[in-house]
Amino acid sequence: MREDVSAAFDRDPSATSKLEILLTSPGLHAVWWHRISAFFYVKLNWHLVGRLSSQWGRFWTGIEIHPGAKIGRRVFIDHGMGVVIGATAIVGDDVLMYHGVTLGGKTLERGVKRHPTIGNNVSLGAHAIILGDIVVGEGSQVGAGAIVTKNVKPGTVVVGKL
Amino acid sequence: MREDVSAAFDRDPSATSKLEILLTSPGLHAVWWHRISAFFYVKLNWHLVGRLSSQWGRFWTGIEIHPGAKIGRRVFIDHGMGVVIGATAIVGDDVLMYHGVTLGGKTLERGVKRHPTIGNNVSLGAHAIILGDIVVGEGSQVGAGAIVTKNVKPGTVVVGKL
Amino acid sequence: MREDVSAAFDRDPSATSKLEILLTSPGLHAVWWHRISAFFYVKLNWHLVGRLSSQWGRFWTGIEIHPGAKIGRRVFIDHGMGVVIGATAIVGDDVLMYHGVTLGGKTLERGVKRHPTIGNNVSLGAHAIILGDIVVGEGSQVGAGAIVTKNVKPGTVVVGKL
Numbered sequence: 001m002r003e004d005v006s007a008a009f010d011r012d013p014s015a016t017s018k019l020e021i022l023l024t025s026p027g028l029h030a031v032w033w034h035r036i037s038a039f040f041y042v043k044l045n046w047h048l049v050g051r052l053s054s055q056w057g058r059f060w061t062g063i064e065i066h067p068g069a070k071i072g073r074r075v076f077i078d079h080g081m082g083v084v085i086g087a088t089a090i091v092g093d094d095v096l097m098y099h100g101v102t103l104g105g106k107t108l109e110r111g112v113k114r115h116p117t118i119g120n121n122v123s124l125g126a127h128a129i130i131l132g133d134i135v136v137g138e139g140s141q142v143g144a145g146a147i148v149t150k151n152v153k154p155g156t157v158v159v160g161k162l
Numbered sequence: 163m164r165e166d167v168s169a170a171f172d173r174d175p176s177a178t179s180k181l182e183i184l185l186t187s188p189g190l191h192a193v194w195w196h197r198i199s200a201f202f203y204v205k206l207n208w209h210l211v212g213r214l215s216s217q218w219g220r221f222w223t224g225i226e227i228h229p230g231a232k233i234g235r236r237v238f239i240d241h242g243m244g245v246v247i248g249a250t251a252i253v254g255d256d257v258l259m260y261h262g263v264t265l266g267g268k269t270l271e272r273g274v275k276r277h278p279t280i281g282n283n284v285s286l287g288a289h290a291i292i293l294g295d296i297v298v299g300e301g302s303q304v305g306a307g308a309i310v311t312k313n314v315k316p317g318t319v320v321v322g323k324l
Numbered sequence: 325m326r327e328d329v330s331a332a333f334d335r336d337p338s339a340t341s342k343l344e345i346l347l348t349s350p351g352l353h354a355v356w357w358h359r360i361s362a363f364f365y366v367k368l369n370w371h372l373v374g375r376l377s378s379q380w381g382r383f384w385t386g387i388e389i390h391p392g393a394k395i396g397r398r399v400f401i402d403h404g405m406g407v408v409i410g411a412t413a414i415v416g417d418d419v420l421m422y423h424g425v426t427l428g429g430k431t432l433e434r435g436v437k438r439h440p441t442i443g444n445n446v447s448l449g450a451h452a453i454i455l456g457d458i459v460v461g462e463g464s465q466v467g468a469g470a471i472v473t474k475n476v477k478p479g480t481v482v483v484g485k486l
Contacts, residue, residue, distance in 0.1 A: 013434045014390060014411035016371045023372070024379045047178045048185070055186045062224065062386065062406075064241055064261075066176060079388055079408045082224075082244045082424075084261055084288070087176035099388075099408055100244070100262065100424065100451075102288050102306070110175040126408070126426050126453055127262075129288055129306045144426070144453045145471045147307045160485065161322065209340045210347070217348045224386065226403055226423075228338060244386075244406045246423055246450070249338035262406075262424065264450050264468070272337040289424075291450055291468045309469045323484065 004028055007074035011096055026061040027077030033057035034065040041067030062099075069103075072120070077101075079126075086115035088133075093120045098144070100127035106149065107132075119154065166190055169236035173258055188223040189239030195219035196227040203229030224261075231265075234282070239263075241288075248277035250295075255282045260306070262289035268311065269294075281316065328352055331398035335420055350385040351401030357381035358389040365391030386423075393427075396444070401425075403450075410439035412457075417444045422468070424451035430473065431456075443478065 008021045008028050015021050021028065037057060041050025050067035058064040062081035065071065069085045072093035077083055079099035085091070089103040101124045105114035116130045119137050125144030130136060137154030148162045170183045170190050177183050183190065199219060203212025212229035220226040224243035227233065231247045234255035239245055241261035247253070251265040263286045267276035278292045281299050287306030292298060299316030310324045332345045332352050339345050345352065361381060365374025374391035382388040386405035389395065393409045396417035401407055403423035409415070413427040425448045429438035440454045443461050449468030454460060461478030472486045 011432060013429070013432050013438065014392065016375075020372050020375050024375045026379070026382070048182050051178075051182050051186045055188070058188075058224075058243070059222070060383070062243060062382075064243065068176065081382070081386060081388065081408070082262060082406045084241045084243070098428070099426070100289070100406060102261070104260070104288060104306070105175070108173060108175050114175065126428060127289065127307075127424070127451065131306060143471075144428070144455060145307070145451075145469070147305075210344055213340075213344050213348045217350070220350070220386075220405070221384070224405060226405060230338065244424060246403045246405070262451070264423070266422070266450060266468070267337070270335060270337050276337065289451065289469075293468060307469070309467075 001032070003074055004031065004076075007094070008076045008078075011076050012078060025078075026063060027080040030057055030061040030063035030065060030077060030080060030083075031071060031075055033061065034067065034069070034071055037065070037067035038069075038071075069115070082127075088113045089115035090117040092118055092122065092138070095120070095122050095124070097124040097128075098126040101125075102129045102131070104129065104131050116148075163194070165236055166193065166238075169256070170238045170240075173238050174240060187240075188225060189242040192219055192223040192225035192227060192239060192242060192245075193233060193237055195223065196229065196231070196233055199227070199229035200231075200233075231277070244289075250275040251277035252279040254280055254284065254300070257282070257284050257286070259286040259290075260288040263287075264291045264293070266291065266293050278310075325356070327398055328355065328400075331418070332400045332402075335400050336402060349402075350387060351404040354381055354385040354387035354389060354401060354404060354407075355395060355399055357385065358391065358393070358395055361389070361391035362393075362395075393439070406451075412437045413439035414441040416442055416446065416462070419444070419446050419448070421448040421452075422450040425449075426453045426455070428453065428455045440472075 037053040040046045054067045063083045065085040066087040068087040069089045082100040085103045113133045117135045121139045128142045130148045136152040140156045143159035199215040202208045216229045225245045227247040228249040230249035231251045244262040247265045279297045283301045290304045292310045298314040302318045305321035361377040364370045378391045387407045389409040390411040392411035393413045406424040409427045445463045452466045454472045460476040464480045467483035
């Protein structure tokens with residue numbers, strides 16, 4: 001948890017102290033909440049409890065992370081309102097994302113990986129929409145409002161529609 | 163209400179039971195809440211009570227449906243955070259929409275139909291923005307992030323800007 | 325406060341009374357809340373209290389205004405869910421903005437003006453994203469979903485990407 005706070009502080013230039021981050025960052029709270037929800041959903045296989053916990057987190061933070069999603073270390077969601085992360089999404093370490101980001105699906109089929117895999121050190125701008133079982137390669141930067149439905153090679157800058 | 167839950171379950175591939183849908187789907191709760199708000203606003207003509215009820219629903223679900231809007235049967239709003247549906251919007255039966263969808267206006271004129279009419283079986287992707295008194299024809303699919311300000315013929319797939 | 329209510333009433337064609345606006349407009353409440361948060365943050369230099377107050381306002385209204393931001397008179401935020409206004413943003417008088425608008429930064433540098441300056445009488449459509457220390461000139465209209473990263477001359481209509 002200490003490293004989460006440090007990661008957030010480093011990437012939020014308007015923060016004036018780590019205590020401020022700890023108390024006022026909905027993105028930090030959402031990721032911590034997710035770890036509890038995922039414990040119920042994935043470890044204990046208590047699906048209903050995991051989902052209830054996840055929705056309760058959404059109510060408090062405005063950020064919806066399905067308890068089945070895998071979230072790496074030091075992931076920081078800034079502002080966060082409207083973020084939706086789907087059940088089979090995988091988010092790598094040190095990912096930075098902003099409010100309104102969607103990691104969504106393109107099919108209504110059950111039991112398949114339908115959501116994106118986001119590599120380490122990727123940044124996803126405000127309202128970026130990433131759809132389908134694609135990979136956004138390590139260190140890529142996806143611009144605000146971009147819509148991505150194809151694989152992105154590591155280290156790529158993406159703007160507009162891909 | 164039973165058909166609402168079934169419709170939601172069929173179109174949410176990550177759901178593991180109907181009880182889960184019933185308890186954790188903000189989109190379902192928002193539509194039910196809307197029926198109460200619309201009863202006050204339209205049937206009883208108690209505008210203030212209808213609007214207060216509607217805003218209370220927004221607070222709990224993140225979905226804002228003006229109590230004057232007409233919402234069809236088996237409409238399912240998935241995730242739902244940030245959805246805004248205007249006062250003179252009409253949404254047909256079996257419509258599926260995602261979070262961040264706007265059914266908005268283009269004019270500040272009072273007393274006219276300012277918002278879209280969405281046909282039956284239409285799907286509206288995440289963050290799609292539909293503006294003005296236009297018709298999105300039956301069975302059309304509007305992609306995530308699309309901006310639509312013109313009529314859409316039935317059965318059309320819309321992406322980008324129209 | 326009276327002029328705020330009047331300004332909101334004039335620009336919300338679905339409102340049926342000023343009492344309705346006073347009780348049900350999250351945008352109005354967010355601006356008032358901001359004045360309290362800014363008092364703590366800017367006047368008293370109590371950063372933590374200002375930020376806590378600001379995040380509490382976000383929880384109730386869905387609108388996040390950093391307490392360091394400068395907001396003019398008769399600013400009206402309609403619907404408002406998902407609005408994010410950064411710490412060094414300046415918003416002029418009589419600005420009208422819709423839900424999902426971002427006044428954000430493009431750099432993680434500390435201690436510099438990183439957010440936009442919005443002139444008087446500007447309107448910002450739903451989900452418009454304005455990034456960086458740029459100026460959107462007086463009376464300009466930024467369309468729904470537009471992405472703006474360059475200065476906008478007064479009186480300009482902006483759609484798409486700039």
